[in-house]
Amino acid sequence: MDLWFTEYYTKNARFSIKIDKHIISLESEFQRIDVFDSYGFGRILALDGYLMLTEKDEFIYHEMMTHIPMAVNPNIHDVLVVGAGDGGVIRELTKYNYINKIDMVEIDKLVVDVCRKYLAQTACKLDDLRVHIYYEDGLKFVRSKYNEYDLIIVDSTDPFGPGEDLFTKEFYGNCYKALKTEGILINQHESPYYPNDALAMQKAHKKIKSVFPKALVYQAHIPTYPSGHWLFGFASKGLDPIGDLNTGWKTLGIKTRYYNTDLHKGCFALPNYVKELLKNA
Amino acid sequence: MDLWFTEYYTKNARFSIKIDKHIISLESEFQRIDVFDSYGFGRILALDGYLMLTEKDEFIYHEMMTHIPMAVNPNIHDVLVVGAGDGGVIRELTKYNYINKIDMVEIDKLVVDVCRKYLAQTACKLDDLRVHIYYEDGLKFVRSKYNEYDLIIVDSTDPFGPGEDLFTKEFYGNCYKALKTEGILINQHESPYYPNDALAMQKAHKKIKSVFPKALVYQAHIPTYPSGHWLFGFASKGLDPIGDLNTGWKTLGIKTRYYNTDLHKGCFALPNYVKELLKNA
Amino acid sequence: MDLWFTEYYTKNARFSIKIDKHIISLESEFQRIDVFDSYGFGRILALDGYLMLTEKDEFIYHEMMTHIPMAVNPNIHDVLVVGAGDGGVIRELTKYNYINKIDMVEIDKLVVDVCRKYLAQTACKLDDLRVHIYYEDGLKFVRSKYNEYDLIIVDSTDPFGPGEDLFTKEFYGNCYKALKTEGILINQHESPYYPNDALAMQKAHKKIKSVFPKALVYQAHIPTYPSGHWLFGFASKGLDPIGDLNTGWKTLGIKTRYYNTDLHKGCFALPNYVKELLKNA
Amino acid sequence: MDLWFTEYYTKNARFSIKIDKHIISLESEFQRIDVFDSYGFGRILALDGYLMLTEKDEFIYHEMMTHIPMAVNPNIHDVLVVGAGDGGVIRELTKYNYINKIDMVEIDKLVVDVCRKYLAQTACKLDDLRVHIYYEDGLKFVRSKYNEYDLIIVDSTDPFGPGEDLFTKEFYGNCYKALKTEGILINQHESPYYPNDALAMQKAHKKIKSVFPKALVYQAHIPTYPSGHWLFGFASKGLDPIGDLNTGWKTLGIKTRYYNTDLHKGCFALPNYVKELLKNA
Known part of the structure; x- marks a missing residue:
């Protein structure tokens, strides 16, 4: 399956990570919280769509x-x-x-x-x-x-x-x-x-x-x-x-x-x- | 226009740069040579599809x-x-x-x-x-x-x-x-x-x-x-x-x-x- | 958040739908089964990564x-x-x-x-x-x-x-x-x-x-x-x-x-x- | 090389064609004119970034x-x-x-x-x-x-x-x-x-x-x-x-x-x- 999480560094540059599963997606009082299982980077945490951390690095x-x-x-x-x-x-x-x-x-x-x-x-x-x-x-x-x-x-x-x-x-x-x-x-x-x-x-x-x-x-x-x-x-x-x-x-x-x-x-x-x-x- | 040059770092990670123009594309005896005008990174040189340099960095x-x-x-x-x-x-x-x-x-x-x-x-x-x-x-x-x-x-x-x-x-x-x-x-x-x-x-x-x-x-x-x-x-x-x-x-x-x-x-x-x-x- | 499901029609043509949430992902005896909440197409069912249906059409x-x-x-x-x-x-x-x-x-x-x-x-x-x-x-x-x-x-x-x-x-x-x-x-x-x-x-x-x-x-x-x-x-x-x-x-x-x-x-x-x-x- | 022309059908749906070469790009008095050599669709004409025709169809x-x-x-x-x-x-x-x-x-x-x-x-x-x-x-x-x-x-x-x-x-x-x-x-x-x-x-x-x-x-x-x-x-x-x-x-x-x-x-x-x-x- 071809599912990618992308972060735009600017409107002209983007980095994408291939996703296996979207573990959870929640909307808190402050922000949207998403956890993914990626290929190659382990679990990933994103807040409001911005990548916060990958287990890899x-x-x-x-x-x-x-x-x-x-x-x-x-x-x-x-x-x-x-x-x-x-x-x-x-x-x-x-x-x-x-x-x-x-x-x-x-x-x-x-x-x-x-x-x-x-x-x-x-x-x-x-x-x-x-x-x-x-x-x-x-x-x-x-x-x-x-x-x-x-x-x-x-x-x-x-x-x-x-x-x-x-x-x-x-x-x-x-x-x-x-x-x-x-x-x-x-x-x-x-x-x-x-x-x-x-x-x-x-x-x-x-x-x-x-x-x-x-x-x-x-x-x-x-x-x-x-x-x-x-x-x-x-x-x-x-x-x-x-x-x-x-x-x-x-x-x-x-x-x-x-x-x-x-x-x-x-x-x-x-x-x-x-x-x-x-x-x- | 939405034209992007992408380099796959692995099959699960890719980086993409938005392209304005493809200045030239040639096939030499050794490799394919491409020059692009990008947005945000100036001119870009790619050999066999791999990014060699951008004017920005x-x-x-x-x-x-x-x-x-x-x-x-x-x-x-x-x-x-x-x-x-x-x-x-x-x-x-x-x-x-x-x-x-x-x-x-x-x-x-x-x-x-x-x-x-x-x-x-x-x-x-x-x-x-x-x-x-x-x-x-x-x-x-x-x-x-x-x-x-x-x-x-x-x-x-x-x-x-x-x-x-x-x-x-x-x-x-x-x-x-x-x-x-x-x-x-x-x-x-x-x-x-x-x-x-x-x-x-x-x-x-x-x-x-x-x-x-x-x-x-x-x-x-x-x-x-x-x-x-x-x-x-x-x-x-x-x-x-x-x-x-x-x-x-x-x-x-x-x-x-x-x-x-x-x-x-x-x-x-x-x-x-x-x-x-x-x-x- | 920028999360896209892509289906390659050939290796040179692809169609992508923006995803809100990955509702479920399971591996059956026969195939992988995924359900997504998309933007614009409602729920989507994919089997082995191929789009089977969207609620929209x-x-x-x-x-x-x-x-x-x-x-x-x-x-x-x-x-x-x-x-x-x-x-x-x-x-x-x-x-x-x-x-x-x-x-x-x-x-x-x-x-x-x-x-x-x-x-x-x-x-x-x-x-x-x-x-x-x-x-x-x-x-x-x-x-x-x-x-x-x-x-x-x-x-x-x-x-x-x-x-x-x-x-x-x-x-x-x-x-x-x-x-x-x-x-x-x-x-x-x-x-x-x-x-x-x-x-x-x-x-x-x-x-x-x-x-x-x-x-x-x-x-x-x-x-x-x-x-x-x-x-x-x-x-x-x-x-x-x-x-x-x-x-x-x-x-x-x-x-x-x-x-x-x-x-x-x-x-x-x-x-x-x-x-x-x-x-x- | 991984170069793709993408057209957004809506902000949530996009279709992309793999490009071999960007043949020409000109700005007329009225619009931007681009011709590409694609893989699988022959030559492509785009006006202001919108696909006008492919030789294939x-x-x-x-x-x-x-x-x-x-x-x-x-x-x-x-x-x-x-x-x-x-x-x-x-x-x-x-x-x-x-x-x-x-x-x-x-x-x-x-x-x-x-x-x-x-x-x-x-x-x-x-x-x-x-x-x-x-x-x-x-x-x-x-x-x-x-x-x-x-x-x-x-x-x-x-x-x-x-x-x-x-x-x-x-x-x-x-x-x-x-x-x-x-x-x-x-x-x-x-x-x-x-x-x-x-x-x-x-x-x-x-x-x-x-x-x-x-x-x-x-x-x-x-x-x-x-x-x-x-x-x-x-x-x-x-x-x-x-x-x-x-x-x-x-x-x-x-x-x-x-x-x-x-x-x-x-x-x-x-x-x-x-x-x-x-x-x-």
């Missing part, structure tokens, strides 16, 4: 969001995760037994329910005792937090629809307040290649830079995201992702398939054209 | 093939380029005024003719006086060369069809002989993500490693190549791409849009899963 | 299979339907209150179960008391029947896979024996336009002609079948579809959306190129 | 526009063809040696030039001495004509863009005046299946009916037009397409691949749902 995104900050500050005990209903970031975080608390704020409970049921690969650690899930608006949740977290990971959708608030200056400001002195903010930072993504990347960077004294961008190869060139933001009150890299991270024995500490240093080295875009943000 | 591939070795050894004067009929590597090489000679061996004259006429963006320096074009089989050409080149760049198509010979152990052995003591071999090295590409990458790496004392792999983000995660091989008789990086490269004033010396160091830091594949090659 | 196929023979012989009381698990032909037959018995032989019970649950539009009359469903091989079922039916309707899939037997000379011969003197055999007869379909049409016609004294072909516009030009076979022991058309059919008050008695006469008038193909079968 | 359209009226009135000597720049209708008309004059009004000279050069299959008779080509607006041309033609064939594009005027009541009124007493107007009449086409069909029929005492619609199977179910209008000052069918047509010895006089009678027998749409126009 979600490890790249989730490892790069999690281990980069964890390897910079070895004293991260209290973590807030915003979005991330699929559980992938949580799964990576739970590999650190010295983390005490993981608050997860996901606006859409149905995403979590669907992932628990159909995406065990990512959702497998949502029941870890350290995890507290709040089905709330991320922006509102963070507003009331002061000096509470060592790490905030913003695993949002794109800056339109339900994820829009998580790209505002107000939100970044609230994250700053919610972080302790050695706090780190990580966010998915769109992509530099296609014009619309590049614009979103520039806007996000400009806002974060205006709030955090340190605001860098790092990259990873995520083949099923637009252009395969995806960016993340690393912002902190002072910690430097490379200068402060904890060389002891390797001794923790954490298994990763993408991340390693050499790549940690390498991934902050951006192409000139990306640096240019960020400078002109 | 060819700079990434060509810069990464050229400036990595040039920044390691500041005494590169004699260069051999195998394949590369589009001229992109030549364009980058001609930025170095201390290069004396660039031999280019391209089996298919028609590719060069088509690129001269329709792809000036890459072919613009093919008439540089240092460039000598040989329309011959690359494998045979290199066989008769001893201790002649400081750098060989193998800008081949994939390891089937006309490019097949350029992925053989015999060819790599001949390259070794053709290189001087400080010689470097660069080759396009396929991709680690999709199974078939990963296999080709492993095979190439295994062969190069058996010939060259130093054989590393580096990566770049090339959005219009399968998975966007593309690899290159750096092999040498001794020079190390990072240990021997010439910090003076920046003073040459060479303009690049992707390459820079930080990224030079970063691009050799590979993801664990890629390292694993190479180790098991 | 199944009335055309089912009316043309049923009312053509019913309007020729007003004394049809005993009917055999082979295949037709979706129930569309049954629905049309049950509009005739003077039909006494409808035997339906469908090899794949799962098709019937799925249609009962998800395709009420066609399956709505499967519980009519006159309907007797046999989950058996059509070829075997007919073998043991003599002089039993006034009408046999062969609503098969294409002549490969589970439907293959229903395109054999043996099967047509058995149908002949199973029919009474005034009996009529109707079968879906593929299409004259695309080469493979045309070949199947020719083969079927040749075989039927060798068994039945009267073997004609008629056509209908079915937009979601390959080429939109679909054919049906009308074979009998003597009755002529036009000469014997019962002008009283209109007085039965049967509601149809495609069929009428003018079109009845018109649909046997085939294009020259189709007549040529049939003559050369 | 253009005979159906052109025969049905031409021989239907020619077989009704054996005294057609003066013909006006509006649109039809590809020459297909002209080719069919020139098969009648008793036609004296064929005026052809095509607004876009470039279409004719392109077809002469790249579509000899249809354009082959444009130089017949009886043919007079006027590169003018069809609506204006007809305005000044009184009692001059026995037959007007309107071979227009769809009722938007350059073809828009040829679907107005004013145009039909002018055609009426331009026709002699036994005159016939034939026009391409869109399709009943997809909602937008059906609406266009209804609008055209309503207007023609308000101008001509006799206004019927007939159908043909044209696989590469939306739905494959295409309609034509037959309007006259009194001649009836079936009642006045000239049984002597066969003796003319005109070779056709689709048309024949049985099909002539059959093609006016429309499905109930089409009749309904026309009645409610």
Whole structure:
């Protein structure tokens, strides 16, 4: 059977994955949620028709969001995760037994329910005792937090629809307040290649830079995201992702398939054209 | 009008670009050659239906093939380029005024003719006086060369069809002989993500490693190549791409849009899963 | 979301329908069964990836299979339907209150179960008391029947896979024996336009002609079948579809959306190129 | 190579043809003109991205526009063809040696030039001495004509863009005046299946009916037009397409691949749902 899921990167470029079965399709209060069985990419989650993850390469995104900050500050005990209903970031975080608390704020409970049921690969650690899930608006949740977290990971959708608030200056400001002195903010930072993504990347960077004294961008190869060139933001009150890299991270024995500490240093080295875009943000 | 050029990455994944016009389509002795005007990616060159380059992102591939070795050894004067009929590597090489000679061996004259006429963006320096074009089989050409080149760049198509010979152990052995003591071999090295590409990458790496004392792999983000995660091989008789990086490269004033010396160091830091594949090659 | 079901008419022509949801996907002993919710065509049934019906235009196929023979012989009381698990032909037959018995032989019970649950539009009359469903091989079922039916309707899939037997000379011969003197055999007869379909049409016609004294072909516009030009076979022991058309059919008050008695006469008038193909079968 | 031309029938249904080469692409004063070499359909002409004809099935359209009226009135000597720049209708008309004059009004000279050069299959008779080509607006041309033609064939594009005027009541009124007493107007009449086409069909029929005492619609199977179910209008000052069918047509010895006089009678027998749409126009 010839059934394809297609994502338009622009109106002139599209990527398509062959589908075996459409496992479930639901309309939540916030968005449409679809899970597919694909050929070659395992299960796939799409929100409002945008591909969120494939089982084949979600490890790249989730490892790069999690281990980069964890390897910079070895004293991260209290973590807030915003979005991330699929559980992938949580799964990576739970590999650190010295983390005490993981608050997860996901606006859409149905995403979590669907992932628990159909995406065990990512959702497998949502029941870890350290995890507290709040089905709330991320922006509102963070507003009331002061000096509470060592790490905030913003695993949002794109800056339109339900994820829009998580790209505002107000939100970044609230994250700053919610972080302790050695706090780190990580966010998915769109992509530099296609014009619309590049614009979103520039806007996000400009806002974060205006709030955090340190605001860098790092990259990873995520083949099923637009252009395969995806960016993340690393912002902190002072910690430097490379200068402060904890060389002891390797001794923790954490298994990763993408991340390693050499790549940690390498991934902050951006192409000139990306640096240019960020400078002109 | 709705006209799309599609490349199947596997039989279950495909990437499509919207086409405005099909500029030319020719059948040479070796392959079918097509040039398109696309929307959003400028002109596109396809050989035997495989996308070779788009004007939008060819700079990434060509810069990464050229400036990595040039920044390691500041005494590169004699260069051999195998394949590369589009001229992109030549364009980058001609930025170095201390290069004396660039031999280019391209089996298919028609590719060069088509690129001269329709792809000036890459072919613009093919008439540089240092460039000598040989329309011959690359494998045979290199066989008769001893201790002649400081750098060989193998800008081949994939390891089937006309490019097949350029992925053989015999060819790599001949390259070794053709290189001087400080010689470097660069080759396009396929991709680690999709199974078939990963296999080709492993095979190439295994062969190069058996010939060259130093054989590393580096990566770049090339959005219009399968998975966007593309690899290159750096092999040498001794020079190390990072240990021997010439910090003076920046003073040459060479303009690049992707390459820079930080990224030079970063691009050799590979993801664990890629390292694993190479180790098991 | 961009999800499309595509059917390749040949390897160079394809028709695609945008899908909202994949309602169910099952693998029976005989074939893969899929039901989709489409945009613009209502529910869709596919067997082994081939589109069997859409709610938007199944009335055309089912009316043309049923009312053509019913309007020729007003004394049809005993009917055999082979295949037709979706129930569309049954629905049309049950509009005739003077039909006494409808035997339906469908090899794949799962098709019937799925249609009962998800395709009420066609399956709505499967519980009519006159309907007797046999989950058996059509070829075997007919073998043991003599002089039993006034009408046999062969609503098969294409002549490969589970439907293959229903395109054999043996099967047509058995149908002949199973029919009474005034009996009529109707079968879906593929299409004259695309080469493979045309070949199947020719083969079927040749075989039927060798068994039945009267073997004609008629056509209908079915937009979601390959080429939109679909054919049906009308074979009998003597009755002529036009000469014997019962002008009283209109007085039965049967509601149809495609069929009428003018079109009845018109649909046997085939294009020259189709007549040529049939003559050369 | 994987290059496909796609036509969207609605936003939820599309038909695609595999392309070998894009022969030419030009922008005239009126529209974009593209010719392709396809696989399986021969050459293809597209105007503004809409498929106008394929060499594989253009005979159906052109025969049905031409021989239907020619077989009704054996005294057609003066013909006006509006649109039809590809020459297909002209080719069919020139098969009648008793036609004296064929005026052809095509607004876009470039279409004719392109077809002469790249579509000899249809354009082959444009130089017949009886043919007079006027590169003018069809609506204006007809305005000044009184009692001059026995037959007007309107071979227009769809009722938007350059073809828009040829679907107005004013145009039909002018055609009426331009026709002699036994005159016939034939026009391409869109399709009943997809909602937008059906609406266009209804609008055209309503207007023609308000101008001509006799206004019927007939159908043909044209696989590469939306739905494959295409309609034509037959309007006259009194001649009836079936009642006045000239049984002597066969003796003319005109070779056709689709048309024949049985099909002539059959093609006016429309499905109930089409009749309904026309009645409610």
